[in-house]
Amino acid sequence: MLAQQLVNGILLGATYALFALGFTLMFGVLRVINLVYGFYFTAGAFFALWLTQDGWPLVAALPVAALAAGMVAVVIDSLLLTRLRRAHADELSSLMVTLGAVLALYAGMTAWLGPDIRRLPAGLVGAGALDLLGIRITVAQLLILAAAGVLVALLLWLVRGTKIGLGIRAMAENPDAASLMGIDTARLAALVSFVSGALAGAGGVLIGLNFNAIHPYMGEQMMLRGFVVVIAGGLGDIVGALIAGLLLGVIEVLTAGYIASSLKEAVGFLILVAVLWTRPRGLFGRAEIWRA
């Protein structure tokens, strides 16, 4: 049972990490607590739902849904946040503005599409589970693991290994100075919105595929865990989010499996409190993206 529980934990943790990646990027660079992030997650899942219902295969629907969610993010973020950024508003303002916006978006989407839970068409990925030495794992779960790994690598490459990444890090450190150095910060902010939204969208597709439940509020339900992962991992710390996500998943599963399932939720948030008490800059002490 322990082996299966560890695998359960790693898979759950991978969904947390996948969800948190774009959130931590947005948080670390734009210094914006962007709660609309959960909506981009929902949007990605719905785009994939519509495309696959039209007969698209998953390999095509996944990237297109992610890109579409990224576009949605660019539009909504620029509407909501450009003004705040110009006014040098603090993090609390962005928190309140995006909180209001995301609640309006969820409610609007529910009014438009209804609250029903939808499923991606059956047979999109192999429905059966692979049985490896008594440990069961499904194709969707393998996809999530692979996607979490690949996206972390791509994101690290973008931030550390490209000129755009240099600009992003400069902007994270000091947006005004970056602007004076000739970096087009507005365009870069839009790019970060796009990447973050696309990551959220990809997460929405894969997590929707795994739990087979797509509905307007699905992003809201991931948001609290997302917060724990991003804060415990260190704001803007990409590798930190991956490790914190996996740790949270494994700890939750082991708590439920060996202590009491009623304590599963409590443990995640106790970890958050403990981390903030002892390591206020995150588990790995590398709080901002330029240390990523």
Place this chain on the structure above:
Amino acid sequence: MRRRIALAAALALAVAWPAHAAEPVPVGAVEILSGPNAAYGTAIKAGLDLALAAVNAKGVLGGRPIALTVEDSGGTKDGAINAARKLIGRDKVVALIGPTLSNEMFAVGPVANARGVPTIGTSTTAKGITDIGPFIFRTSLPEADVVPVTLKKAIARGVKTIALLYANDDAFSKSSFDTMQAAAAAAGLTILDVESFGSKDTDFSAQLTKIKSEKPDAVGIAALVEPTSGVLLQARQLGFGKETLFIGGNGANSPKLGQIAGAAADGLIVGSPWFAAKPDPSNTAFVAAFRDKYGKDPDQFAAQAYDTLLILAEAIDRAGAAEPTKIRDALLATDHTGPMGPFRFTDHRDPASTEGVVVLELEGGAFRIAE
């Protein structure tokens, strides 16, 4: 001059209005129309609207229409209390229908009871609902009456051991679990394990892996339909097969289960106070009218809501006046036959009969009567 005419007209209207025979009888409903549990409230509202059209075709108290105001609770206790206060204070309703969840009823019930407004839960199955006070009724059969019928079916199929899994953060699921646990013990089943989860969780793998290692004959799930679907989907991923009988609580009794969980839900059994394919004439008429109006099949929640508004309209007629206390007394004398079957209230304002309970089994994503 013009002002004087307007004044006279207004006066005439004010004098004429109360005497008008068609003055509507205000009735309120508090249901979840937004948020993650809006599916229940939406089904209930559809049932109420359908019944309202039928009632208002001839009216109550000699031709007065019922004016039904449905307020959204958003699924929270606060939202439900605000909605009820608004209906009682602003709209002066003579009776309330709802709220949707037992959780909300425990918040709204005491308020409505103190104000002397008869309140009828159509979907509140938790223990203790009608203990709130003498103005609180329900038309939904408490789960304690339904679950033993389901377990009897399970035992007839050779089930001896059971593991229970429930959502520990809402009153509906917790009460469902308490009922299932008590009924399982009373029926002589061995309870191997009890696990819980949060009703918004999407991952149940840890709990299911633990249950699987204990090899129970049956797994009882006490939760709303969304998490129940999630549990079943993940149980199949983890290798639960036909050798394990899944038993649903009242939350599993929704066509949504098959829609969300698909083939993963096949084989689950659940007791139901109502079934769309029940062949009696008032039920077939209701199902046909519902399909006609909404283009889809009703669920149990719509049927219960439909019957409840008819029961209330009959009580208003018997009361002879649109007065809450008289309506409350008239409700106690209910003798109604509708889609739910024959219906009367006990002295404690709960449904009196369980003869209509059917055990259903999911097959190919749809319910049929279990053998």
